[in-house]
Amino acid sequence: MSHVFNFSAGPAMLPTEVMLKAQKEFLDWQGHGCSVMEMSHRSKPFIALAEKATNDLRTLLSIPKDYHVLFTHGGGRGQFSAVPMNLALLGDSADHLVTGSWSKGAVKEANNYQQANVVAQTVVENNIITLPDRSTWSFNPDAAYFHFCPNETVDGFEMDWVPDTQGVPVVADMSSTILSRKIDINQYGLIYGGAQKNIGPSGLSVVIVHESLIDKARDDTPSILRYDLIAKNDSMYNTPPTFAWYLAGLVFEWLLEQGGVDNIEAANKQKAELLYGAIDNLDLYSNNIASEYRSRMNVPFHLADPTLDGMFLQQAEQAGLKALKGHRSVGGMRASIYNAMPLAGVQALVNFMKDFEKRNG
Numbered sequence: 153m154s155h156v157f158n159f160s161a162g163p164a165m166l167p168t169e170v171m172l173k174a175q176k177e178f179l180d181w182q183g184h185g186c187s188v189m190e191m192s193h194r195s196k197p198f199i200a201l202a203e204k205a206t207n208d209l210r211t212l213l214s215i216p217k218d219y220h221v222l223f224t225h226g227g228g229r230g231q232f233s234a235v236p237m238n239l240a241l242l243g244d245s246a247d248h249l250v251t252g253s254w255s256k257g258a259v260k261e262a263n264n265y266q267q268a269n270v271v272a273q274t275v276v277e278n279n280i281i282t283l284p285d286r287s288t289w290s291f292n293p294d295a296a297y298f299h300f301c302p303n304e305t306v307d308g309f310e311m312d313w314v315p316d317t318q319g320v321p322v323v324a325d326m327s328s329t330i331l332s333r334k335i336d337i338n339q340y341g342l343i344y345g346g347a348q349k350n351i352g353p354s355g356l357s358v359v360i361v362h363e364s365l366i367d368k369a370r371d372d373t374p375s376i377l378r379y380d381l382i383a384k385n386d387s388m389y390n391t392p393p394t395f396a397w398y399l400a401g402l403v404f405e406w407l408l409e410q411g412g413v414d415n416i417e418a419a420n421k422q423k424a425e426l427l428y429g430a431i432d433n434l435d436l437y438s439n440n441i442a443s444e445y446r447s448r449m450n451v452p453f454h455l456a457d458p459t460l461d462g463m464f465l466q467q468a469e470q471a472g473l474k475a476l477k478g479h480r481s482v483g484g485m486r487a488s489i490y491n492a493m494p495l496a497g498v499q500a501l502v503n504f505m506k507d508f509e510k511r512n513g
């Protein structure tokens with residue numbers, strides 16, 4: 153097998169140890185003579201697996217007892233409509249912060265169900281993308297909740313702080329930031345994320361929701377989206393994505409073996425510093441996100457001469473550096489360096505960037 157470093161934004165690479173374990177257990181899971189994907193979700197072994205995965209996630213994120221952990225269908229985007237439907241009884245409008253394409257997508261979907269007010273959005277100042285001064289933000293004290301996206305996967309814009317909403321519940325789309333850094337769950341009413349960045353295969357999503365928010369759904373909310381029903385049925389109201397749940401469980405075990413979120417955060421910080429250091433110190437590359445908002449997970453960069461983009465991508469691919477093309481809305485390059493990306497992958501990318509500049513700068 154040829155070895156590559158896979159910088160895909162999502163579905164993203166999974167830890168090699170996890171993939172090898174899944175391969176080993178593929179046909180015969182724990183001596184049951186069949187794959188875990190061929191087993192009833194109501195069977196004892198699967199229920200034990202589901203409980204262990206849930207508890208491991210609770211341990212990793214120090215999730216307090218008064219929060220429910222739900223494993224649901226429909227990815228991150230599924231929650232763009234599940235959230236406004238489930239929280240409808242809290243009020244007729246919600247506040248949204250827009251920092252990139254995913255938070256913008258959440259506004260569009262939420263507007264189907266309620267008034268989604270944009271509190272503030274990112275601005276370009278001297279060609280640098282940043283947030284306007286917080287005194288200019290327009291919070292509504294009667295909002296049902298405040299929604300934001302701590303890490304914008306497409307734009308590479310990450311916030312490491314939670315805005316002060318004066319008691320309005322905070323809802324966060326953590327699809328590409330969950331488990332990458334330490335968070336204080338108590339600051340949030342609800343956290344959700346699609347799995348395919350830092351948790352496992354696509355399709356699955358995780359919802360962490362305070363118990364006071366699970367019975368606020370409008371009556372016509374589809375049953376499979378209702379947090380109260382999902383919680384009451386231990387995320388098995390209907391058949392859950394069992395194989396994805398199994399793989400998520402393996403990823404949680406792997407994270408615990410790495411020493412948990414503190415250790416993985418330190419590793420992520422080191423990887424990001426190395427890559428941004430190269431972007432800032434070399435002449436050919438640039439990133440235009442304000443330094444305090446630079447993402448540790450998704451690092452977009454542009455070449456000073458965009459006519460070299462095609463050659464950069466082609467030669468990177470030949471060097472075993474895969475999926476570096478930027479999102480079509482941003483252009484240039486994007487290196488996604490989630491938890492599973494080893495430091496060696498970022499070192500290889502940085503060496504390639506230096507080399508490419510020498511040959512073409």
Ligand SMILES: *Cc1c(COP(=O)(O)O)cnc(C)c1O
Nearest residue numbers: 227228229230254305327328346
């Ligand atoms: C990937 C992503 C989504 C969408 O996830 P899907 O599973 O494709 O619905 C939503 N929000 C963010 C921040 C993402 O990174």
